[in-house]
Amino acid sequence: MPDLVPHSAPPAQADLAALAAAFGERLHSAGVPVTPERASRFAEAVLLASPRTIPEAYWLGRVTLLTGHFQIPVYDRVFDEHFRGYVDLVEQTGPAAPSPASPLSAGERAPRETHAPTQGASHSPITSATPGLDARGDGEAEEMSVLAAASTSERLAGRDFSECSPEELALLRRLVEQLPLVPPQRRGRRLRRHARGDRLDVRATLRTAYRTGGDPVRRSLRRHAERPRRVVLIADVSGSMEPYARVYLHLMRGAVRALGSEAFVFATRLTRLTRQLATGGPDYAYARVADATPDWAGGTRIGTALTRFLDEHGRRGLARGAIVVVVSDGWEIGDPHEVGEAMRRLGRLAHHIIWVNPRSAAAEFQPLAGGMAAALPHVDTFLSGHSVRALEDLLAAIREAGERRRV
Incomplete structure (x- = not known):
């Protein structure tokens, strides 16, 4: 009322x-x-x-x-x-x-x-x-x-996406699209002049010394230039991930538009959605996504999807040196060993692998699902991503992984 x-x-x-x-x-x-x-x-x-x-x-x-x-x-x-x-x-x-x-x-x-003014309070009404x-x-x-x-x-x-009403989810999706997206950086090979560089630029220092009678009063420094590191998002849109999948589409759309990321979804098969999410308004983009994913809310074949990603895109360099984010609860209907093998191959190509499992926010969670147990040994960072605050942690992890060296 x-x-x-x-x-x-x-x-x-x-x-x-x-x-x-x-x-x-x-x-x-x-x-x-x-x-x-x-x-x-x-x-x-x-x-x-x-x-x-x-x-x-x-x-x-x-x-x-x-x-x-x-x-x-x-x-x-x-x-x-x-x-x-x-x-x-x-x-x-x-x-x-x-x-x-x-x-x-x-x-x-x-x-x-209006209320009666207390002692010492102003007597001027508003x-x-x-x-x-x-x-x-x-x-x-x-x-x-x-x-x-x-x-x-x-x-x-801080509320779990699966516990929100449709009206609350509509508001949260808009909040997700407004999250600040900062591209992760990696150190390039070329050196560039920088006021806080860690290497001396001898030639530039000598050229500057001519202005001070040959005395190198001011030093010129250089450091490795920073370049954006590629981010690849692969999200599970099967039936078990339905409460979270639509929210993550909004995050993926923001990442594609702001960071130039690559976006994929899978249920029983892998679908690339970068082109659909890159252009048009939200409603138009999600309508195109619906047309491109007939297996939405279907079964889960994580191993098959990751293997196809590696065969069709990994060898082309899409995953090489990239930060790969996999969003899935790990409920695999296929062979879990296929998931483990695909993750092993992905770990040899990617710079950093982040696995997001919204189910892990539950106090009683244990990684016992076949696909999750097989993938976890090859994961660098494991997060929940079940709420807006958890998504902020995910974005922070992506930024920090950019310059982190592989062990």
Whole structure:
């Protein structure tokens, strides 16, 4: 039951999702460039946060729909016009509710619930309930904006993807796409001048010495240039990984676009999805992925998929010197020895192998599944990746593996 209700309708008749969608369209018509993605994000935030007051709805819209402070005046005006006639549930059910309020007029806010001032407190009442137009400084308003935006995401960041509702998963997928992706670096062969280099550039130092009468006052240094290291993502999309597979598609799309990574998925066969994820918007990209993976949510043949990857792409150098991330719970319906042999071959080519098993987050987890037990001896880093926070650990491991030398 929504908490923001109109004067003329009972609470059960208020449709917050439709109200939020209409507000996004109205704001776009007023000149604020509200994209469909931002409008959808606002509607999802309203459904998840269930704002109980007009100010709460105000901040949910402000942090999800706006891209700059210059848009605030237009936003305030449209917000007043759109939410006119709505009152706060707190005002209706509070212990000291005032007489029935009249609909909001243009330029007014719903009054904030006031309390008796304590001794030593300021006697100046706060008359504006919408923080965007009151007399408080920009610093406090910015802090409230950050808190409003972070409340829902912080609550969901540590939750296992398999325990989330479809609405929560929709929000988490957007959070996953916003994770910072930093390309892992590797040391190149060529030397380049650098202020913090570890090798003396004799020729450059001598050339500089001509300017100081032959005295090498300033030294020129060099060090090995850094180059991005390739990242290859191979994700299990079989039936046992269904609760996690769709979230990882969002991570893979971000990695393909930001890092130039290679993306593969498998259930009973291996499918390369780099091209499908590299272009177009999210909906278009995932529609192409669905068309390319007829074995989605099918059985699991890890050994067959890894062997095909090595035969078709490993010899071409795609895996050579790369950081390979395999996402799977290790439930193999084929021969586990095939998994072990494929991992052994992959370990000889790849720079670093990271295996992500979301099932390992459970307290009672033991790597007893046939495919998992066979693969684990050849894995360099083993992670869970079951939540947004766990994905942050995965991205940190990828960055650190870039310069790590193989033992």
